Amino acid sequence: MTEKQEKILNAALDLFAHEGFKATSTSKVAKKAGVSEGLIFRHFENKEGLLQAIIQQGEEKIKVLFADIVLETDPKEVLRKTLQIGQKMNQNEADAAFWKLQYKIKWELEIYGEHKVEPLERALTVALEKLGYDDPLQEARILMYAFDGMTTRFYLQDDFDIQTPVEYLWKKYDL
């Protein structure tokens, strides 16, 4: 990966996240990255390839994000770490743009990518089973739906306070 290749990816990530994939022109990406437009097509073949390269990074980043949780054996710690994912996703501006794009792109591509969250689903199910829930899989899924809903709000609603609902869930699950 050359320096200019990375500059293209970073510029594309930022623009796709904030303006949308379809709404971002390749000329805009090139300008922001400080390279000629032709170079994008040399390295990524076409605009779709550029997007796929970013999504590819996403697959790896999500594994890293979940790795810590999947290995955890203490059930309450699994829940605690899950509720802390939101903070991890938005530690800095680059990460925030990255994860926002992951949420945003779902609707432009019309693909949820459920396999990506499956490891988390399994970890949560095991944890909730240990904690004595009757239907741990359904409870895990409801928690994940709520998390997705909260995250959506966080990215779309400027003044959204994510702290309060997270703390509420913290209390609710007695963590």
Place this chain on the structure above:
Amino acid sequence: MTEKQEKILNAALDLFAHEGFKATSTSKVAKKAGVSEGLIFRHFENKEGLLQAIIQQGEEKIKVLFADIVLETDPKEVLRKTLQIGQKMNQNEADAAFWKLQYKIKWELEIYGEHKVEPLERALTVALEKLGYDDPLQEARILMYAFDGMTTRFYLQDDFDIQTPVEYLWKKYDL
């Protein structure tokens, strides 16, 4: 509202919902509606105006959807009716496309439109208070986040089974 005006709106709704706003050209809308492209601009001024007309319809439809719930006084019935919204939203293809667009458009416009769901939030809060929840507002919000997360999955994941989680919540709230 002339016949052709409605045809334009319906064609636009369908295309915007399935292809996206930015990705849908005005010529495509005209072709699908069976009118000349110029007529779109005569009636709706520009492409943005066409979208706004659809969103306007959304504001009214959401009020109708919630009206029944807001007037309900029995707390459990409020919860039951809330969980049944999902079915109401997808009674027929036109409705499904309409509500899908409402979800989809949020990410293209980057606006959540929290005022639209406020009446439901209030109704749920009152209901959960009556049922003795410590923090009924937070509980109401978590339920709404979960609902949003479920609906997102429903629209993006072809084989998503919305029935099971709804039934789980039904049991959980003892309805």
Place this chain on the structure above:
DNA sequence: GTCATTAGTGAGTGATCACTTACAAATGTA
């Protein structure tokens, strides 16, 4: 040092975009 490969440029390309304009058909009103 030579030569093949890769990285990078910048000026194109046709296609498509949202939108305009000039004009005709339909409709309402007296």
Place this chain on the structure above:
DNA sequence: TACATTTGTAAGTGATCACTCACTAATGAC
């Protein structure tokens, strides 16, 4: 019937789109 207004069309418009091409600069292998 006369005429003003609204509804509708078809053929444009310049701008912008994703992408290509001919070319040069840099790098690596021997």
